[in-house]
Amino acid sequence: xxxxxxxAAQAAQMVESGTHLGVGSGMDMNPMPxxxxxxxxxxxxxxxxxxxTGGYVADLLIGAGCVASAQFxxxxxxxxxxxxxxxxxxxxxxxxxxxxM
Amino acid sequence: MSEQAVHPFEQMIVVLSRxxxxxEIAAVGTLSPLPAAALYLAQLRHAPNIEPLVYGDPDxxxxxxxxxxxxLAQRGxxxxxxxxxxxxxxxxxxNLSVIGDYHRPKLRLPGGAGSNMMIMMAKRTIFFTITHTKxxxxxxxxxxNGSARDDSIPWRRGVFSHCVTPLALLRFDESKGRxxxxxxxxxxxxxxxxxxxxxxxxxxxxxxxxxxxxTEEELSLLRGTVLxxxxxxxxxFCDMIWP
Numbered sequence: 001x002x003x004x005x006x007x008a009a010q011a012a013q014m015v016e017s018g019t020h021l022g023v024g025s026g027m028d029m030n031p032m033p034x035x036x037x038x039x040x041x042x043x044x045x046x047x048x049x050x051x052x053t054g055g056y057v058a059d060l061l062i063g064a065g066c067v068a069s070a071q072f073x074x075x076x077x078x079x080x081x082x083x084x085x086x087x088x089x090x091x092x093x094x095x096x097x098x099x100x101m
Numbered sequence: 102m103s104e105q106a107v108h109p110f111e112q113m114i115v116v117l118s119r120x121x122x123x124x125e126i127a128a129v130g131t132l133s134p135l136p137a138a139a140l141y142l143a144q145l146r147h148a149p150n151i152e153p154l155v156y157g158d159p160d161x162x163x164x165x166x167x168x169x170x171x172x173l174a175q176r177g178x179x180x181x182x183x184x185x186x187x188x189x190x191x192x193x194x195x196n197l198s199v200i201g202d203y204h205r206p207k208l209r210l211p212g213g214a215g216s217n218m219m220i221m222m223a224k225r226t227i228f229f230t231i232t233h234t235k236x237x238x239x240x241x242x243x244x245x246n247g248s249a250r251d252d253s254i255p256w257r258r259g260v261f262s263h264c265v266t267p268l269a270l271l272r273f274d275e276s277k278g279r280x281x282x283x284x285x286x287x288x289x290x291x292x293x294x295x296x297x298x299x300x301x302x303x304x305x306x307x308x309x310x311x312x313x314x315x316t317e318e319e320l321s322l323l324r325g326t327v328l329x330x331x332x333x334x335x336x337x338f339c340d341m342i343w344p
Contacts, residue, residue: 052167053131053214074214078131079337082211084240090199090209097209099245101217 020047023085025057027078032057050075059083064096069096070083107315109267110342111323112286113229114138114267115315117183120227123148127179128170128223129155131214134335135229136183136267141327142319154179157334171215174222177258182223184216185230188242191279191300193249193261195228196242203244217247220255225262233266235281235299251282269294270312275304284312 011034015021021038024030025048035057045068050058054075061067063085075086089095117139117333121127129137133156140153154161156170163169182282186195187210197216201207231239249261261273263298264280272283282302285294291304324343332339 072212074131074212076132076211079335083256085210093205099212101213101215 008033009037012041015041015043015046017043018045018047020049022049022051023057024052025050025054025061027051027055027080030057035060039066044068047071054056055083059085062086062089067095069098069099071100072101086088107126108342109318110135110231111320112315113231113265113267114142114311114323114327115319116270116286117227118142118146118319120263120265121148121151121181124150126152126154126173126178127181127183128174128179128219129153129183130170130216130219131156132211133185133229134331134338135231136227136333137329138323138327141330142323145322145326146282146319156335158330159257159333167215171218177222177224177266179219179223181262182219182226183203184220184226184228184244184247186228186237186242187229188237188239189228189264190239190242192287193273193280194242194245195247196244197246198244200243208324213246218288220249220259223259225260227262228264230264230266233268233294233297235297238298238300240300250278268297271302273300274303281305281307282309284310286312287314 015038039061043066046061046066048058048061048067048070050072054072055077056077058070062070075083075090090097103214112137117136121140127140129140137155140151140155144151144153154163154170160214174266186197187200188196197213199206199208240254260275263283264271268289269286270284271280272282282291282294282304285291291309295304296304328339328343
């Protein structure tokens with residue numbers, strides 16, 4: 001049987017610059033080791049779709065300069081407040097917001 | 102009355118709770134400690150048969166997260182929902198996304214997160230705002246996430262019911278198609294409310310009642326059982342208001 005288990009670094013290798021990446025990016029149950037490896041790899045120009053809403057992961061990927069556009073119904077750190085990198089990149093016009101209502 | 106002075110948020114929680122009708126299935130989404138507390142309080146007092154669906158509450162009867170939440174609303178099974186806004190205007194438009202130009206905003210906010218669907222599909226929506234200023238209650242919102250009325254939509258079930266602020270209780274008047282002042286808090290005059298609102302609240306010639314003061318029972322329930330329940334969902338908020 002084909003071995004399907006890979007390391008976080010190997011999984012991150014499948015994510016290329018420009019990939020449309022869907023990731024559970026709210027405030028819990030996120031694949032943090034893979035997200036860290038994606039950032040370490042220096043991926044850019046991701047189209048990010050937050051499933052369902054965006055939180056810590058979305059903010060981290062945006063702040064690391066990995067994301068060109070974000071599709072989301074909401075990006076927020078829940079009780080911890082506004083997502084600072086999402087704010088910074090949106091307010092300076094460096095992030096294309098494809099916002100769903 | 103208890104020794105510790107009533108916090109403006111406590112006053113708002115009580116006003117929100119009094120608007121809840123017994124038997125309602127009432128849902129609270131993200132970032133909403135005030136309505137969550139209001140539902141817990143209402144359940145202990147005048148509305149024992151409500152079902153509070155508080156997002157993040159470990160006892161909530163919803164197991165499939167937001168999917169199930171939105172699904173219930175679309176099927177007409179949510180009677181009451183709560184929303185806020187960074188801007189709200191006289192026509193009942195609300196903004197949760199940006200201040201200023203959409204593509205280069207002065208302030209980028211979290212976004213609507215299904216609020217437009219919820220105000221259309223929940224039977225009624227009560228708004229709450231943690232400030233009451235002319236910056237919030239504006240003549241026209243910078244971005245419309247949702248609306249009390251939208252003539253381009255062929256059918257909706259939901260209405261904009263009330264808006265609870267730290268200064269007053271506003272109500273959306275369907276016949277006039279606008280937000281009006283419904284009642285003031287004890288000790289806060291109509292002039293104060295009007296002076297902090299960026300549009301006319303239709304107060305001329307109308308008698309505006311004063312909200313009944315918070316009772317000893319409401320306050321002790323709020324600072325007891327309600328707070329205990331709320332802490333499990335909003336620990337940081339509770340530490341801030343009730344240190």
